[in-house]
Amino acid sequence: MLESFLFKVKDHRRKQGQRYELGHILLFSILAILSGGTSYRKTQKFIVAHYDTLDEIFDLDWDRMPAHTTIRDII
Numbered sequence: 009m010l011e012s013f014l015f016k017v018k019d020h021r022r023k024q025g026q027r028y029e030l031g032h033i034l035l036f037s038i039l040a041i042l043s044g045g046t047s048y049r050k051t052q053k054f055i056v057a058h059y060d061t062l063d064e065i066f067d068l069d070w071d072r073m074p075a076h077t078t079i080r081d082i083i
Contacts, residue, residue, distance in 0.1 A: 011035055021082070028074050032066060033082045048083075052076040 015031035037045075040054035055062065056073050063069070074082075 010038070014038075028070070028078070028082065030082060032068065033074065033079060036062065037079065037083060048076040048080045051079050055079075 011031070014034045015029070017030060017034065019026065019030040021030075036055050037051050039058075040051040043054060045051045045054050052073065052075065059068075059070075059073065
C-alpha cells in the first residue's frame with residue numbers, strides 16, 4: 009500500500025533528469041530511516057548495502073547507485 013501511494017507523488021524534476029524513479033527513492037529513504045538512517049549519506053549507504061535485494065524485489069536495473077547529493081536533490 010505504501011509503495012502504491014509513493015509512486016503517485018508528483019515528480020518535480022524534468023523528464024531529462026529522471027534517472028531514478030521518485031517512488032523508489034522515497035520508499036528506500038523511508039526504509040533507511042526505519043533502519044536508523046539519519047542523513048542522506050546513510051540513506052545512500054543503505055541503498056548500496058541492500059541493492060541486490062532491492063533490485064530483486066523492484067527490478068531496478070540501475071547502471072549505478074544514486075549519490076547522496078542526488079538523493080538530497082530528489083527529496
